[in-house]
Every structure is written in C-alpha cells, then in structure tokens.
Amino acid sequence: MSGNTIGKLFTVTTFGESHGAGLGAIVDGCPPGISLTEEDLQHDLDRRKPGTSRYTTARREADKVRIVSGVFEGKTTGTPIGLLIENTDQRSKDYGNIAQSFRPGHADYTYTHKYGFRDYRGGGRSSARETAMRVAAGAIAKKYLKESFGVSFKGCVTQIGPIEAEQFDWEQVPHNPFFFPDTTKLDALDEFLRGIIKQKDSIGAKVMVVAEGVPVGLGEPVFDRLDADLAHSLMSINAVKGIEIGDGFAVVNQKGSEHRDEITPEGFLSNHAGGVLGGISSGQPIVAYLALKPTSSIGISGKTIDSDGNPTDIITKGRHDPCVGIRAVPIAEAMMAITLLDHLMRHRAQNTGVECNTPIVE
Amino acid sequence: MSGNTIGKLFTVTTFGESHGAGLGAIVDGCPPGISLTEEDLQHDLDRRKPGTSRYTTARREADKVRIVSGVFEGKTTGTPIGLLIENTDQRSKDYGNIAQSFRPGHADYTYTHKYGFRDYRGGGRSSARETAMRVAAGAIAKKYLKESFGVSFKGCVTQIGPIEAEQFDWEQVPHNPFFFPDTTKLDALDEFLRGIIKQKDSIGAKVMVVAEGVPVGLGEPVFDRLDADLAHSLMSINAVKGIEIGDGFAVVNQKGSEHRDEITPEGFLSNHAGGVLGGISSGQPIVAYLALKPTSSIGISGKTIDSDGNPTDIITKGRHDPCVGIRAVPIAEAMMAITLLDHLMRHRAQNTGVECNTPIVE
C-alpha cells in the first residue's frame, strides 16, 4: 500500500498520468460471482467524463474502460480485476513555461521537491484525470453493495460559490449539468458560471454524498473508524480541503441535548451524527460533505518562480473546468462505496456468519 | 492494522478500556538513539488529564505512564516501545440502566450490534480515555521531529459554542483552562460554560492544530496524501465530526485567483492551502481545524430503548466534561505528529539520502 492503494481488503491501486499512454487500476479482493461487464463501469465514467458541457474542460476523452482480467464468463472470479483506459487526447503540444515554472496552487512545486523532477504534461500524476479509475473501481463496489445488501449511493452539488441549494429534489440532479438538487437556482448558476468563465477565473463548490441502506456495525474502532476512513478516502480526492460527517462544523455551536440522536422502538428521531456513532455505522443514512477548492488552472496571470528560483508570471492556456467540484460528484460516490465495501468485508471477517448477518440484515 | 493501529512505518497500536485494568500501547518503528524518559511523555499526558479544572470531568487519574520496553540506557533501541498506564479510579460502581440501555449519541448501540455485546463500564473501549495512549505515543513523535528536524506543534481552541477567538496570542494558550488564544474572551467563556454546567448540558468546540518547520515533500500521492492521512488520524479522535485543511470550507466561495498561493523567490505570499499542495507538504505551516461535537453524557433525560427494544429514558449521573473539545488540543497535536513522522519515514524510504535531504533541509 505505497500511496497508490486504498482499502485493506477491497483494495484499489491505480496508475497512469494525465498525458501518458493511459490509466489503469487493479481491484483486488473483489467477491467472486458478481456479474460484471464493461458497460457496468461505463455509466459512472460517463458521468464524470470531460467535455460534456460548457462548464467543463474542452478535453475530449472517450474514457472507454477495458476489463483485462478477473472476469470469466461474465462473472468476477475473486482474482484481481485489471482495468485499463487508453488516453486518446494526448496530442503532444507545447507545454511552454509550464515545464520550467511552478503553477501556483498546483502540485508542481511539491512534486518537484519530493521526487527531484516531475512529469509536467498536464500535471502528470497529480492530475484529476486519475480519478477516472476510482470511478470505474467504485462502480464495482456500488454494484455489489446494491445487489447483495441493498446499499445505494447518491450525491449532488449543494453549493457553488455563493449559490446554495435550498430545495432538495434528488430526481432533478441527473437532469442538469451542475448535479444540483435545487432547480430554482439553475439560471443563477448558469449566469454565475458564465461570469466566472468570462473572467477566466474559477470557483469552489460543496458536494454532498449519501449512502442508504448501510448495515449496522461497519467500522473498526479506534483508528479505522468508518468516519475516519471516509475522511481519508474523500479527502484523497483532488482539490478537497474539508470533510464533514453529518452536521459537521455545525456541531461547534450545538448542545448535547440538541445533537444526540434520540432512539425509539421505531428508530432514531434524527441523524445529526450522519449515520456513524463511535466510528461504527448506525444503520441510518451515512451523510458526508466535501469542500472543493477552485482550480488553479485559470487564465489570469499569477506570480511564481521558475525552476532556477527566478520570479516569473504564469497563465493557464486553453479551457479548463471553471468549477471542478461539479464533476466530483461521481468520484465522491465511488470513494464512499469503496470504503464501505472494504469495511463490510472487514466486519464480515471478524464475525462468524451468524453474528455477522444479524446486524447486517437488521 | 486491524483498526487499533495507526501509521504505516511509525505505528501506534493501543489497547485498554475506560474502566478496565489499564491502558497500553505499542509504538513500533521508532528511530533508534532518541533519548527518552517517562517524564518526556508525562508533560502532554498532564495537559489532557481529567480533573484539572471545573470545566473537566471529576474523574481523578494520575495517568502515570510506564515505559516497559524499547528504551535501553535512556535511549530508544529501534525495537517496539511498550507503554502502560494502570487505571486507578475504577471503583466498581452501579452502572444502573447504562448496562441495559443504549445512551443516545454514544457508541452503545453500534458496539452492541457490531460485537453482539459490549463492555458498558464507562463506555469501555469507546471511551475517550483511550486517547491518553495517543498523547503518550505522540509525545515520542513530537520529540524526535523537534530534535532531528526542528518541526514543532501547537494547538488551541478557536471556538466554544458561539464564542470565537478573534485575537491569536499563542503565549496565552497554556495559561487558561480553555486552551484559548483570545484572552479578551476568557470571562465570557467562563460564564458561558458555567451556564452549560448548570443546565447539565454540554457544548461543541472548534480546535486548531498547526505544525511548523515541516520539510517539503511529505505525503504520498494519490490516496495517502498527507492531508488525507491527516483527515484520517484527526477524524479518528472521539467526537470529531469535521476536518478542514487550510481554508477548509471557506474555499467553496473562493475564486481561483484568490485561493492559489502565489510564489516568489522569498516564498509563498499566502497559505490558503494550509501547507499541502497535491497532497504533499509545501514547507509552509500545516494548518488543520477539527469540529468536536458536544458530549452526549449529560444530566438531561433523553429517549432511548433498552436491550429488549422497549422505550425508556436515560440520564448520565456524575460530572462530565461540559466541552470535550477543550481536552482535545493535546490529542490533536499528538495525532498530527504521529502522521507527520510516519510520512517523513515513508518519504525517506523512497528517496536516497541525498534526494531525501535536499527538500528536508530546505
């Protein structure tokens, strides 16, 4: 698990750079007997695909995934699933001074210091393009969790810049380019983002992701709490600067009598905890929020230094996502699914079938 | 790494329950040759010790730590350091209906479902008492990072309920029972917390933790980003519901031109990123915030069910921390130190002495 692997039992290891030959992943520990085709992975891949609207980068990638191993006669074999996406839109272009200068807000400076040099083509390994493999791997976890345990995932953008969702119509999320649940704000969003694009600037966003039907009992005290591992997997998504579980930072000004979710024979009376108590799933929906920073790939000149340490200015050419948070929704769902499946497997390992099933089918 | 271990190279594994015989930990992978005594660990242990002010639980624990192994002639040997704290204040008492009912907001319900039954004495393993061992282990990491790399840590409480710090006088933090940096708010805090205690209620808090002098280059893309691992280790602290790195959730309404930290030959012009770019330390101070929920151990009756599923009411007897966030400061410093040392070792492993030292001494 040298940095590019996540999970302890259901593990996902990715490789590939933004403008290299391609991207790949190995999904190891996947339960056997799951019917799986490349189409099962393509749906979510298409949801995060670039070039789908005026609000995303112009880069065109088919993002067609190929299952190289681990599936036989349409079913997972329990052996590692090899996934591969060939990069198609990697025409060699002039990277200009990007090769010699550190783009502020990007990983250029830190990668160069860590490794001595870096693949500067489109950000190399630090590019969000890597998340395509997370989405593909997550689709496998989502399928298994849905079919075997009835766990489902949904996500949306709850805020872009100053514009917050006030109504939650989940039905509408797939039907607008912002993954936004509040249709009364779509025009405002369109106008706002057109302005951002015109200014050649970018903007942050807040994403919500929810898992429903999660069994009780998932999560390993004390360090591998379910919420701690979710914080890890969600914070590992590019541009994320903050994570909340349930009420998140609102708890700072809550009283115990207000926050604790009271219990009745009919169930919990509230879900301030976001579905996790003492690091273990309570059976309520698991709710998490992500804060995504505005991308630093903007058309406004900024101060930086070159590799010799001399001051210079830098500007990003071409069209980039004005709001990278928008395309983060399927990625966040994928990471939550990977972490939940990993914990379901960890839970199942420690408990005998019976003890394990009791809480799980509850 | 079965849940009770954190770290990949500098690992801390803890054991023990709130009212069991004692608490312990194994610190493995510690560099050899560090001069270490029990006194070195006691300072931070005393900072989190209960019973130190009217704002903390009445429980009296000496929290005297014993180094059982791994230190020879006053120096760490490179072999595992065994730590032990015997519980002294565990007089058998009447746990009343706590044994038969699930305290809302606590781990009683989830532990029982996960494991089939639970140690109900003072919360058993889910008690924050376990964090004493984190503080002891963290003190080792802090000492090594300070002496060998000049890395230092500091933390404070920036908000309790509605009262926020507006001035930052780090010198004052150790001199008030709230770990608060704004002395102009101390009277207000005292009055506010007396009110909370009188109401037999509790309140949340926001904690800030900072690491200074961190080498450039720590953090492993793509999943084990430094900020992702920090989110994991900090979220694993009891009662934490939210984590921010740098500007955190404020980035949602920031523009790229505003957020990106520009670079000059003299250094970065700002630190919105909180010291991490692309998951790798930039050499700037690493800044994180934690949201801590109000404890559910309060003297106000709440609805719940008993182990037979029948409705009942429950109330917590005795005096508990009205604001558990206060004592979380040394714990947060410890967890950040453990994670940073683990990553420093991971970085050093992949790079040869020279390549490794270049960024580190920068």
Place this chain on the structure above:
Amino acid sequence: MSGNTIGKLFTVTTFGESHGAGLGAIVDGCPPGISLTEEDLQHDLDRRKPGTSRYTTARREADKVRIVSGVFEGKTTGTPIGLLIENTDQRSKDYGNIAQSFRPGHADYTYTHKYGFRDYRGGGRSSARETAMRVAAGAIAKKYLKESFGVSFKGCVTQIGPIEAEQFDWEQVPHNPFFFPDTTKLDALDEFLRGIIKQKDSIGAKVMVVAEGVPVGLGEPVFDRLDADLAHSLMSINAVKGIEIGDGFAVVNQKGSEHRDEITPEGFLSNHAGGVLGGISSGQPIVAYLALKPTSSIGISGKTIDSDGNPTDIITKGRHDPCVGIRAVPIAEAMMAITLLDHLMRHRAQNTGVECNTPIVE
C-alpha cells in the same frame, strides 16, 4: 505493521526484551464472544517454559500471563486483547564482555549495525524469550479454531542431531521431555544430549507441526498463498533455517506421476502436497517441517571481534538449552494457528456467508 506485527486481520504485535521489565502483546481483530481466561493461555506457556528439565536452560520464569484488556465478563469483546508477562528472573548480573563483543552466530553484530547500538542483556529483543507472547496469542487462535471450526494442532520433534523418529506415537509426545513421537529412541536421545551438555556444545533439531480439520479454501493467491504465509510465520521463529510444506525437499527427486495426489469420491489418495494446492488449503491435514539450528550460546570459546573491531574470544557462561528445537514445538503450533486464523478471516471477508460456509463446513 512495522516488523513486530504478524497477520493482516488477526494481528499479533509483541514487545519486550529478554531482561527488560516484561513482555507484552496486543492481539487485535479477535472475534468477539469467545470465552477466555488466563488459564486458557497458561497451558501452552507452561509447555515452552524454561527450567522444566535438564535439557533446557536453568532460567526460572513463572511466565504468568495477565490479560489486561479485551475480555469482559469472561468473553472476548472484539476489541484488542492486551497481554503482559512481567519478567521475574532478571537479577542484574555481570554481562562481562558480552556487552563489548559480538557473540558469533547471534544477532549482536547485526543489531548493532542496524540500530547503532543494542540492548545486550541476554540478547535483548533478539532473545527467544519473545516467543512466550507468540504462544500466548496462539493459544487464543487455537481455542477459537477448535471451538468454532474443529481445527486442531499438534507438533513434535522428529529429529535431534543424528537421531530420527521412525515410529509416530502422538500419544507419547507430551510424556517425554523431547516432544518426541518415537519412544524407542528416548534413551538414545538422553545419552546423546547428556554428551552435548558435557561438551558444553549444542545441537540442531527438526520439528513437525500439523493442523487437522482445516476448511477447504484458505489462502490468497498469488503472493499471500497459505503456504507462503506459513513459511513466513514459521521462519520468523528464532533459529529456524528451513521450512518444508508436505514432502518439502523430497520433491526434487519425485516425478509428477508420483507426487500429484490423486482424487477419488472418497477423498485424496495421498498428501504429498501437505494440504495446500495452488496456495489454498485442500481440506487435508496441513503438514510443515522446521529446521532449527543449534544455539550459539555454548560453553566453547569462539573467535569474534569487540566493538572496536579488535579480535577476541568469547564464551557463554551459565546453562543454556543444548537443543533449542525442543521448546520450539508449542511455538510452531502457535504460529501456524495464528496464520490459519488470519487466513480464515481473510477468506470469510471476501465471500458471503453462504459461499464462505460451503467450503468451510465441507
């Protein structure tokens, strides 16, 4: 998992030195609900205890183990089990030139180079005394495997020096101080070992360990094969220089038609494989052999160098085990049990209850 931890799901982490304050271990991931007392661990501890016969070291240790955590009301809770044995026979003595010289055949030289210095008291961390905690932890694994799956373990010494067992009477193994299955060789062994002791020398031994009733399907291709993990855990025992699974090195001169274990509806016709096919348990008994070197702690002077690199002679004072292989039997059983339980949990994690139970109850 920094070297002192074994297992992925059922993990055992040990600490402590030969002449330090004590020894300890954390057993993490243990299934909940197992009835467990200190007596359950003491039986195997007594089997490896020193000072039980003229053929073992004179050191007297009660080796009384204390369960510090993880057990509540007589049952495991699923949280980490803390184990502790205080060293009693550690009277400060004159270590003479052992502190300044490297005993040939011991870890003195390598520890000093690895860590810069070493705890020279009785070998410090490199002493086989550490294995007491393995035996205690293994007893937990053995109890669970026996009660929940009917898996049992047995071990014996099959050869000491030139004397090989030719008859296998497992009933007799506990009734002689050599753990030897061939009672016709006991007099010869006694005479042989008396000679070794008189010569102040030591001798090697071969140990056999067998697990019966092992479910089909345990083991993870391709690197974490069951036999590969067994080789790791058994080779990690002090003084072990060779590992065989099933026919071991005899396969070098076997033909395929002779080695392959044919299958009939009544089962396998032979067990040349030693119960593992393709790295996965076949349901047949798992058979392993260990080669243990003669201890280098002998009363015959040997050439070495001191810490300044000057040539010197060294001799070990006091009585030591003339054949450390004898006491290795309970240790080998413990390590096999720990590895099998870890793999049973790994198997259970990947398969749903049904798929998992099918092979397991077969």
Place this chain on the structure above:
Amino acid sequence: MSGNTIGKLFTVTTFGESHGAGLGAIVDGCPPGISLTEEDLQHDLDRRKPGTSRYTTARREADKVRIVSGVFEGKTTGTPIGLLIENTDQRSKDYGNIAQSFRPGHADYTYTHKYGFRDYRGGGRSSARETAMRVAAGAIAKKYLKESFGVSFKGCVTQIGPIEAEQFDWEQVPHNPFFFPDTTKLDALDEFLRGIIKQKDSIGAKVMVVAEGVPVGLGEPVFDRLDADLAHSLMSINAVKGIEIGDGFAVVNQKGSEHRDEITPEGFLSNHAGGVLGGISSGQPIVAYLALKPTSSIGISGKTIDSDGNPTDIITKGRHDPCVGIRAVPIAEAMMAITLLDHLMRHRAQNTGVECNTPIVE
C-alpha cells in the same frame, strides 16, 4: 495487500490469467530518477520465456512488456509504474474435460471451493504465467540495487531429479538450457530429461539463489525478519514446497561449535547462516534454496473426480515443461530482489541518513 501484492514499501501487485487478455502489474514506491526502458525488463523476461528449448513448454509467447506509466523522459518518476504484457498465444481451444474435472496436483479443486467456480483456461490465475510480471518487476529492483548499492543477484539449478551439481562454474550457467553450474553433468541431464519427456512425466528440481553486496542491517525483527520475508516471497512461487536459508535442513545435525560463523577483523570465517543473523543481513552473501515439485501437467492418466463428484480419469494434452524448476531461476532472483529492496527502503525509513548510510556503505 489483498493477496496479489507483495512488499510493504516497494510493492508489486499483479493481475491477469494464463489465457486471458493479458498480464499486468503495478510497481509502486519505486525510487525516482532511475533510468528505465522496456529493454531493461526484457532481458530477464526472455530468460524465463517459454518455447526456448526442447525442455520447456511449446507455448509461444513474445512476452513483450510495455511500460504504461511511471517513467518520464527515460527516468522513473516515483509514481506507480504500470506494466502490461498482452497474451498472444491464447487461441481458443477445446479445454475438454479440464473444465469439468479437477486435475490432481493442480489448484482446480481448491480454487473451485474457494471461489465457487474458476477460470479453467490453462489454469487461469493459478498458472505460472503470472510470474512473468514478477520477473519484469524484479528487473526494476535489480537495476536499482545494482546501480545504487552494488547489490547483484545470481541463481542456478543445483539438482534435477537424482542429478546434483558438484562443481560450481557460475560462468557456465547462462550457456546451457538447464541454468546448471556443473557442465560435467549436462549430458546426463539431457539424457535424463529426454527420458522424462518420453515417459510423458515430469521431475522436480532444486534452485539456488544468491545476493551479493547486500548492506548490513536489512531486516525487521521480530516477524518481518529478512529470512522470514524471503521465505514468504520465494515460497509464493508456483510449485515451491521448501525453502532453506544458508545451511537449511543440514543444521539439524550440526553442533553450535560447528554452525556459528566466527568473526575476525577480516570478516566472517564461514557463512553457514546464509547472510542473515537474528533476521538481519550480516553483509555476507544471502544464500537461499528452493525445492520445486514436478508439474502435475503430465501425459499420464490419473484418477480424479468431476464437478459432480463422480470418479473419472484425466490426462494433460500438449507439451508442458518436464521440469518447471528450470525456468524458476529468474523468478527466484526477481523475488529475492523485490524483498531486499523493500527491506532496504524499510531500513532507510527508520534511520536518519547518517545512521542509515553507516551500515549500508560498510
């Protein structure tokens, strides 16, 4: 680390089946700045390639490896190296009753019970074809260890059936199809193997692998001893049934005065230990032996059962390796290199540059 990953810091994760679309691997944690081309990997791949002599399987595979990521401008970047080999010789053929029956001595029976079904094409994941990726990954480790630390590896076949090498001329090993160091035995080997082929049978072999120039101090007590991890990585090679370090099973009849390697200012006087003392490298050559069983893919009919449990006979069609041990030499070198590099990185992580370099440059 779900079974298909080896290593803790320098990790190799493989995927792919014998007759699937292809094989792949991710090499993670590789130090940056190593000049690396596909040719660097091809040399060892060609050494294990099938179809090179009458003594190996007739299957024709180019085994051309493609580096998909992790290398930029001819140098490793420190990010994951993706490797891919497309299968070319996978013409769909009639697998006959192999699909319905369990070949004795193969993994058919155990895979089916573990996973519920299996990819029966050429053994699927259990085929030794997977080792091609180990060889490719090992070539990277070998290159770095050679260029940065002067560590070199060599291996040979020391015994095939009854024919043992008595002379060791390492120069000759690459110049005969048996990787045999004793040219006086080549004719006997040729005659013996022709006989085995004529009988449609197979034979076992013994392989020796040696690492020279290994730094002092590699290995992590107590469970991750260097020899224990070597036993794991070498035993994970298909068909291996036994592992020896240094004198191996010969120590059973050795005396302490004979086995211990005495030390002089000029170095050790012998190397019975095989370069490992107390689980840590001593600076002497690391010597290991592997016992490889005869393949069960033979043209002689054998008893087995079909998937319905009915008795049947089975026979392997086509030409297979009469002695799989022959092609195991480059695989064993690769696994030893991977394990040594992983431990070199683990050692470097715990020690500061200076402390680390002292033993390493010694």
